[in-house]
Amino acid sequence: MKTLKFKTNINCHNCLAKVEPKLNEEPKIENWSVDLQSDDRILTVQSESITEEEVFKTVLKAGFIAKPV
Numbered sequence: 467m468k469t470l471k472f473k474t475n476i477n478c479h480n481c482l483a484k485v486e487p488k489l490n491e492e493p494k495i496e497n498w499s500v501d502l503q504s505d506d507r508i509l510t511v512q513s514e515s516i517t518e519e520e521v522f523k524t525v526l527k528a529g530f531i532a533k534p535v
Contacts, residue, residue: 472532
């Protein structure tokens with residue numbers, strides 16, 4: 467299992483509610499979380515096989531940006 471981390475613009479619980487369904491329906495993502503306390507709003511994704519590009523596109527579908535850190 468690999469862990470990927472991304473700086474995001476997911477700023478609040480409402481934002482999180484918009485991106486949550488997209489991340490949950492991505493079958494390659496085993497587990498994920500967003501640290502809303504962090505200045506960079508770090509999204510942590512655990513997966514066997516997802517790429518940074520796939521995570522970026524999944525988050526973008528919800529209208530947010532996720533840049534690898």
